[in-house]
Amino acid sequence: MTTIKSIYINLPVKDLAVTKSFWTKLGFSFNEQFSDDKALCLILNDGVMYSMLITHEFFSTFTNRSIADGSTTEVLLAIEVESKEKVDEIVQAALANGGSRYRESADHTWMYYDSFADPDGHQWEVMYMDPAKIPG
The missing domain is CATH 3.10.180.10 (2,3-Dihydroxybiphenyl 1,2-Dioxygenase, domain 1)
Structure with missing residues (x-):
């Protein structure tokens, strides 16, 4: 492996x-x-x-390819943080400092996430997961 x-x-x-x-x-x-x-x-x-x-x-x-200009999606970057509150804190800071919203937040009980695009249009998802609440 x-x-x-x-x-x-x-x-x-x-x-x-x-x-x-x-x-x-x-x-x-x-x-x-x-x-x-x-x-x-x-x-x-x-x-x-x-x-x-x-x-x-x-x-x-x-690279020999053209560089994405921020108006297309080439990759979604997802980062996990320690709490729902931290998700909200990061996304609100992003929106207050030049980021933009491209999707609304979602709460699936076991997973909560929100999203922002940075000033260059790269799309970031910030999430918190609680494995104990995953439906089984």
């Missing part, structure tokens, strides 16, 4: 300053060792999960 040590999700962004401000206001931080004037290393779970937020110009050097 293959086990992944860590994951780096690479996403194109238009403006690093706007991107850094947005994620900082949501309570996230960056690994400065892997951040520069071409990319930011957003820490999602230190040592395990990161998102490389890369300028369009630099991102284009990694």
Whole structure:
């Protein structure tokens, strides 16, 4: 069985300053060792999960395909947090700081989630799951 040590999700962004401000206001931080004037290393779970937020110009050097412009969906990014309250806190911070809503929240008793698009149009789902409440 293959086990992944860590994951780096690479996403194109238009403006690093706007991107850094947005994620900082949501309570996230960056690994400065892997951040520069071409990319930011957003820490999602230190040592395990990161998102490389890369300028369009630099991102284009990694692919021969066109870069999504924020008006199409290429991927949905789902992150799990520790509580329903944390879901609401992150989504409200996102909406107050340049994010937009693309879908309403949903509560399935055992799973609660809400969603936002970041300033570059990347779609994020923030969820909380309580395995004890999963219908069996």
